[in-house]
Every structure is written in structure tokens, then in C-alpha cells.
Amino acid sequence: MTLINENFLNLTNNYLFSDVANKVKAYKACHPSAEVISLGIGDVTQPLPLVSVDAMKQAVEEMGCPKTFRGYGPEQGYDFLIDAIIRNDYLPRGIKLKPNEVFISDGAKSDCGNIGDIFDSCNSVGMTDPVYPVYADSNMMCGRTITYLPCNIANDFVPSLPDKKLDIIYLCYPNNPTGTVLTKAELKRWVDYALLNDSLIIYDGAYEAYIQEPQIPHSIYEIDGATLCAIELRSFSKTAGFTGVRCGYTVVPEELTASTRHGERISLNHLWNRRQCTKFNGTSYITQRGAEAIYTPEGQKQVKQVIGYYMQNARLMKDSLIDMGYRVAGGENAPYLWVKIPDSVSSWQFFDRMLNEAQVVVTPGLGFGASGDGYIRLTAFGQQEDCLKAMRRMKHVKM
Numbered sequence: 001m002t003l004i005n006e007n008f009l010n011l012t013n014n015y016l017f018s019d020v021a022n023k024v025k026a027y028k029a030c031h032p033s034a035e036v037i038s039l040g041i042g043d044v045t046q047p048l049p050l051v052s053v054d055a056m057k058q059a060v061e062e063m064g065c066p067k068t069f070r071g072y073g074p075e076q077g078y079d080f081l082i083d084a085i086i087r088n089d090y091l092p093r094g095i096k097l098k099p100n101e102v103f104i105s106d107g108a109k110s111d112c113g114n115i116g117d118i119f120d121s122c123n124s125v126g127m128t129d130p131v132y133p134v135y136a137d138s139n140m141m142c143g144r145t146i147t148y149l150p151c152n153i154a155n156d157f158v159p160s161l162p163d164k165k166l167d168i169i170y171l172c173y174p175n176n177p178t179g180t181v182l183t184k185a186e187l188k189r190w191v192d193y194a195l196l197n198d199s200l201i202i203y204d205g206a207y208e209a210y211i212q213e214p215q216i217p218h219s220i221y222e223i224d225g226a227t228l229c230a231i232e233l234r235s236f237s238k239t240a241g242f243t244g245v246r247c248g249y250t251v252v253p254e255e256l257t258a259s260t261r262h263g264e265r266i267s268l269n270h271l272w273n274r275r276q277c278t279k280f281n282g283t284s285y286i287t288q289r290g291a292e293a294i295y296t297p298e299g300q301k302q303v304k305q306v307i308g309y310y311m312q313n314a315r316l317m318k319d320s321l322i323d324m325g326y327r328v329a330g331g332e333n334a335p336y337l338w339v340k341i342p343d344s345v346s347s348w349q350f351f352d353r354m355l356n357e358a359q360v361v362v363t364p365g366l367g368f369g370a371s372g373d374g375y376i377r378l379t380a381f382g383q384q385e386d387c388l389k390a391m392r393r394m395k396h397v398k399m
């Protein structure tokens, strides 16, 4: 008899964004002529930067030629991309990484789900509520106990330090879903907590490129001591339109260790490398050439332009929502707006009404955790005219 992993039975029936997609699909099937505007899942609408398109075309040519064809690449990623990351994303902030500390992957979602492979299932885990569902679901799948740290209007969406020792803590800044950020001082409190309690922080910096205010930290390694207690994840999805191409990376510092049950300290870099070599065959050469191209001066210019476009959407939407009387967090250093909805409706009811009455897709806050009910999330990744149209339509829905 084959036994299942019963932890799966503790999950909600569907992944949040599949639930939303199914509801939208059903609505469209009944209303084929409806013009539905999606501000739901954070899928970008601007195409890949031209530099990446050109680099990928060139890479395809190489792959089609016997002299330049490449088979399996290094599981950890090609040096050309790793070097570009270290030189551009870290060195200018005073962070020195070694090439073997950066692991290229097929995206931050996979890495944040997979990283749990190297940790015992008895670790206690902490994460904010609301939270990107992958952290919660992937830990539930292996039966870890999760402590949620509520973030709401009362604490300005800044989680309090846990009142007990937690072994692994997930932090995502700029935050998905609330769009809020942590100051250096706030982030330092977490690093200090982790060092004091021998905890590990998994720091998801997927939205780092959206930070506008100069004093906001871009990497957890800007905080002293973080290389001893933190893994950092990054993504090219929202930075450079790689949602459908898939590329990200994970930094696991060499000096980062965790304990065996007998107290022996083991290098996490070694374990992650071992895990990747076994279960992952590397991100495609073509994809990595496309990602490398965004670090050229022209690439940086093109990326900044697109991010500026989305941030303008965020500003326009935030202003409209505030005019409509909503309280809105985020949207200043992140592509997400976290909107307080009237107490008279649940977040799924609000979702249904916006879909049915305004043909606008939002993400119900409850999908991100219990503290998310009473809120919805909007993304700024749409076409500008769609974002504005969505705001006009939402205005006419009276709650």
C-alpha cells in the first residue's frame, strides 16, 4: 500500500492564485464578451527588455551551432551571470560575495519552496500574516509548525519580534502582499534576534528593484552579521519581465551554518549545493544569457524604465483609491497596494463583487492568511490605461 504525505491534507484545497484563476475562468465562460482587467496575480505586462531578447536570440544561435552548442550547464549557474550579479547587485552596496555563494535557479518561487529540503521538519517556523502563500504551504507540506506574526494597520504592517525562539523565519521585503518595507533599523532587529537565538532568516528580496527611497536596505547583507544567519532569494521575474522565462538566484553564504541533532555545525552552502546538484540540472543557458544582459548599461536603462512605468501605475492607483476613501498601504517601494476594505464585506465577497460588477480581478487578502481578511491586494503590473480604467470601474461599486 502506498501511503501519501498526509501533511498535504492540511493545506487548503487549491493554491491561492489557482483559485483566483479558476473563478475568473468561470466568470469569463459565462460572460465571453466581458473585458476583464486583472490586477490579481503579479504577472507583468511589459515585454522582456530588448537587451534580453537580443541576448537570448544570440544564445539560441549558439545552441544551434555545433561549435558553440552547450549541453548541461553547471547546476549552480554560469560564471558570467554569477559575476554580473555579484558586481552589480552586491558590490556597490559594500557586500562581498564569492561566486560559490550564489546559486542561479529557475525562480525565487521554486527556491523558497525547495530550500526546506535542507532543514529538519521539526524546526519551528515564523512568518508574517499576511504572507506569500508559498512559505506557508511548503512548510505545511513537510509538517513544520508555523507561528504567524500579524501585520496590520495597528502595527503599520511591521511584524513584532516573536516572543519565543523560532528556528526559521521568512521575511519578504519589499513585502508581498502588503507592499511595505523595513528600515535598516527594523531589519537589524531581526538579524540581532536571529544571531541571539541561533535562528535562520530566509530573506525574499524578489521586489528589491522597486525600492525608491535611498535609505531602505536592498539586501539583508547590508546588516552586520547577516551572513551568519540569513539566506537571500532574488528574482528576475518582476525586475525584468522573466515571469514566463523563469530565472532567479539564491545566496547562501559560506560561513552560514546550522546544527545537526547532536550539535555539530554544518555548512548550509554545502547542503544547498548538494541538493541542487541532485535535484536540479541548472537554468537554461539561453535564459541566463537573457538575465546577464540586464546588467549592461543599456539593460539597466531598460529595466529602470519599466519599473518606473509600474511605479507610476502604483502611484496613480493609490491616489485614486485614496480619493475613493480607501486606506492603502504599499505602492511606494513595491508594485503592490494593500487596500483596507469595508468591514461589511469579506475579502472574497469583495473579490466576487469586483469581478461581477466591475470586471476587475483583485486578490482577496484572506488568501494570504487570516490577518489578510479585511484587505485586498492590487498589483501595479497592468497596462496604464487598464489600471486607470479599473479604478474608474471600482469607483462605481458601492459597498
Ligand code: MLT
Pocket (backbone or CB within 6 Å): 040, 041, 042, 043, 109, 132, 176, 237
Ligand atoms: C504574486 O502575485 O504574489 C506573485 O506573482 C506570485 C509569484 O511570484 O509566484
